[in-house]
Amino acid sequence: MHDAIIQIRADRGITEDEMRSLHNIIERYRGGSVYEICDARNGFDVYVSSVNTARHIASKILKVLGGSKKESTRYLRVENGRAVYRFTLRIKLPETASKAKYGF
Structure with missing residues (x-):
């Protein structure tokens, strides 16, 4: 489960x-x-098991390539008396292509 x-x-x-x-x-x-990594319209989706890992990946992408980030949540269920949410982080790359190579 992601x-x-x-x-x-x-x-x-x-x-x-x-x-x-x-x-x-x-x-x-x-x-x-x-x-898992899945292709989507105008980009792709990355399914991650940890919210903190997803935030780390998103911040690294923004640092290297630039762009903007938006974060949202969706209520899924109650498990062991606690609410469980799915986090969605949308990264929109800038209008002009980045000159970064190889991610570092």
Whole structure:
């Protein structure tokens, strides 16, 4: 079960260097936190098991490539007397392509 979704979107096409940088950043957390990467319209989605890991990935992407972040929650259920939410972090890449290469 994933607790967070990172939605990476761009109004333009994502360049090859940006895509390589994104994949390098995500691969750092691939061990046990990142479940799945799915293509979506104008970008892709990353399903993550931990909200904190998703926030770390999002902040690293913003630091390297720029853009804006928006965070929202959705109520799922009550488990052991506590409410369980799914977090969605939307990262919108800037209008102009970043010059960053390889994510670092």
